[in-house]
Amino acid sequence: MDQVDFEGHSLWGAVDDLRQKLIEADQVAAPEHFVLIDQLRFDQLQYVVRGMQVHRPPPEAEADVIAMMDYLSGVVAAAAAELDVYPIDRRGIYLSNAARLIGQALEVLEAPSRTSAPRPGPPGSPVGAAATAAAVDHQASAGIGGDSGGPSEPDARHAKQSHGQRLVLGIGAVVLAVILGTVVAFGAIGGDSEVGAGCTSLRVVTAASYRPALAAVADDLANRDNCVRLDITVADGRSAEPTVDEEHAHVWISDDASWLEQYEAEEAEEYGADSEEAQLNYRPLATSPVLFASSPAMAARIKRAGGGWTGLAALVDSDQPPSIVTMDPASTGDGLVALGGLGDAVWDSQGMDASALLLNRAYRNHRTASDLATTTLADDEVALVPEHLLAGDRSGGSVITAPADRTVTMRYSWYATDVDASDPAIQTARAELLAALTTEPSADAAREAANLRDVRGGTPPTALSPEDTWLDRQLPTANPVLDAHKVDHVFSTWYAADRKADVLVVVDVSGSMAAPAPGSGRPLIDLVRQNVKHLADELPSDARLGVWGFGSRLVGDRDYIDVDPFGPLSPDHRRRLAKDLDRLEARDTGTGLYDTVLAAYQSALDDARPDVRFQVMVFTDGVNQDDPGGMSAGDLHKALADIADPEAAVGLTVVQVGDGSTTTLESALRPVDGEVVTIDSAHDVVATFIHLAAGGLHG
DSSP: OHHHHHSSSSHHHHHHHHHHHHHHHHHHOOGGGHHHHHHHOOOOHHHHHHHHOOOOOOOGGHHHHHHHHHHHHHHHHHHHHHHHHHTOOOOOHHHHHHHHHHHHHHHHGGGGGGGOOOOOOOTOOOSSSOOOOOOTTTOOOOOSSSSOOOOSTTOOOOOOOOOHHHHHEEEEEEEEEEEEETTOOOEEEESSSTTTTTTEEEEEEEEEEGGGHHHHHHHHHHHSSSSSEEEEEOOOOOGGHHHHTTTTOOOEESSSSSHHHHHHHHHHHHHHHTGGGGOOEEEEEEEEEEEEEEHHHHHHHHHHTTTSSSHHHHTSSSSOEEEEEOOOTTTTTHHHHHHHHHHHHHHHHHHHHHHHHHHHHHHHHHEOOOTTTOOOOTTTEEEEEEEGGGOOOOOTOOOOOOOOBHHHHHEEEEEOSTTTTEEEEEEHHHHHHHHHHHHHHHHHHHHTTOOBBTTTTTTTTSSSSSTTTTSSSSOOOBBOOOHHHHHHHHHHHOOOGOOOEEEEEEEEEEGGSSSOOOTTSBHHHHHHHHHHHHHHHHHHTTSSEEEEEEEEEETEEEEEEEEEEEOOOHHHHHHHHHHHHTTHHHHHHBOOOOHHHHHHHHHHHHHHOOTOOOEEEEESSOOOOSSSTTTOOOHHHHHHHHHHHTTOOEEEEEEEEEOOOHHHHHHHHGTOOEEEEEEHHHHHHHHHHHHTTTTOOOO
């Protein structure tokens, strides 16, 4: 790595961009967010990185340094994306998310002092190996040495000794140490150092919470006739999948099968749903149910609401919602499964839109904690805590209860990769490890070491206190594994960068849209205007948005008008959008639905970007009618079949208000896998747009 390559690394540009975004956020920050802004001050980081640029890594450390810099670049870019939203939607959660991302980077960067430390994630990955304390927790240590407390006054403005400056300087110091030659250490386990000279080395990527299980069986495997030496890399959350590829791992043990479901969905998208690459065969190894931790008063409130996930969901949707506390969902299955399970509480009964809306409301009253077992909860907080975390120190003093209606459970799962699949030694080593973790007597000890239950969720770990009230209960039936769509809902709700998308909203402006929305006194067109504005607020600046209105022959023979030109959501576009939407009004016109659907889908194909999903949403309260000379449903079916592009990431959804038949329209949209969604209330209108912001209206 010569000096030109080093100084041209994307990290430096990402830092400059983040600093600019922080300045913009600082200019509009409300007083209650001054402390959060202080936590993110990056003034001193500029001096640190300029000093770093005079150094280059020695050859023996170059690969690790490049990986670390790539990781940092991705984290800083993700933090900048969160800050980018704040001037538009001025909620402190975006500042907290940015601070949390930097905190995760610090946690990974401190890893040289640890054995088998997590590797950094891939370029662009917004996560590290484990979540840190919430950004607003000023008591948590976040620097390298020295006092790490935050400003003593809650309204302190740019205090010189802010938490954020120390955190940033800490990152700079650790990176500088890495660049000067400190290399992250990764350990192999498997008995004494002399043992294993003739062993088969099996590369395993696993979650941090499962590593004790592997350590429990390592010595036995290393001393067998078929000697197996475990070469373990710890990687959690979204960083695990790329680490599996980077390490050429033979086995991936995830802390939940949802990571593998998402991996399978990505493979299906790349290779085709029926391809061998997309068919993953994973095997559950152990489980850990997610429980509720709260104050006694909050526990009683949940019990009155039904005592389960459905009751908690109802409270989140109430006028006095509890604050939900979890680990970071992108960094570990502990957080992902808990939040996905909360969204799942209404999915089956109320649908995808309601689930997206519930997660959005939970997100607005959410706190991230790095240690759920010891965090002190406020009276209005509910922590969603996997059982495996409760076997250690539990100084939080909370009441732990098991949900009464369903069990949301983490499913630790085994996946054998295709690396060295034909090598008999690797095949044998895999079989030996799998047996040690499942069928041999050592399997019980392995689960106990990690404080996990068996795959049936039966006997709880013995390390738990016998006074714990849920231990002697039969837990309710477990929910299914979260599929890729549900995982996407969580990520796109919690992280602005995950909402990057191109969206064309096509709104019916026929006269009936002036009527009150079902269950509301407001005209339906007003409700749509409001929610398109909210959609724009939720999307990051690198997303693109456009709005059409449609009726019948609005411009000559054309059935649609360009209300707001499609383009990037720059500050100028956002300001123009609000004014353009205010001019969107119902007219005395018919409904040229079929012609408009075809034109909108063709426009999306023309404007689609590689690797960015494009969603067309057509919102109507009627059917194709009063459109002289317009195409029929059969014409639309044929036209869509002619332009369909299987490689294009373009989704098409028609949202229809009312209970009219959708059979004809569904048939017409089938060539492009288009969806028809029916809604019948003002609440559903809001949920539909929230769902659109949280990953698109797909089935």
